[in-house]
Amino acid sequence: MTPSDDDPRKARRPPPLAQVLLCSGCCCGRTDGGRPAVPIERFKAVWKAEKLNRTVQLTVSGCLGPCELANVVRVMTPDALEWLGRLDGQGPYEALLAWARDCQAAQALRQRPEALARYRFHRFGMLARPGAAGPAIGP
Numbered sequence: 585m586t587p588s589d590d591d592p593r594k595a596r597r598p599p600p601l602a603q604v605l606l607c608s609g610c611c612c613g614r615t616d617g618g619r620p621a622v623p624i625e626r627f628k629a630v631w632k633a634e635k636l637n638r639t640v641q642l643t644v645s646g647c648l649g650p651c652e653l654a655n656v657v658r659v660m661t662p663d664a665l666e667w668l669g670r671l672d673g674q675g676p677y678e679a680l681l682a683w684a685r686d687c688q689a690a691q692a693l694r695q696r697p698e699a700l701a702r703y704r705f706h707r708f709g710m711l712a713r714p715g716a717a718g719p720a721i722g723p
């Protein structure tokens with residue numbers, strides 16, 4: 585049976601408000617190279633259990649490019665593209681998770697935790713390193 589146009593099963597959910605890309609490429613999360621693990625399985629389990637994808641889509645990605653700043657995460661919102669690099673443990677990942685939960689609870693984009701500020705970098709800036717001076721990159 586094919587649903588008709590007025591079938592409520594066909595109704596689509598609104599798109600998520602943001603997307604988080606966790607890099608798990610050639611360098612990010614390579615503990616044998618001395619980098620912290622990327623909590624992929626934990627994030628997947630939490631995202632699924634709490635249905636966070638409805639608000640913040642989680643994508644586990646191959647190499648995003650700036651390997652020299654591994655571990656890397658990219659956060660995309662309608663008005664900002666934020667890069668986070670050299671995530672140096674589970675703390676920044678937990679801050680991202682808390683932010684996603686906050687957005688889910690509010691059903692709105694929330695300010696990202698200040699704890700993440702020191703990991704921000706400008707992908708194509710003159711100084712591609714966390715904390716480098718550069719233009720504002722959004723909320």
Ligand code: FES
Pocket residue numbers: 607608609610611612646647648649650651652654655656
């Ligand atoms: S492996 Fe993560 S940026 Fe290249």
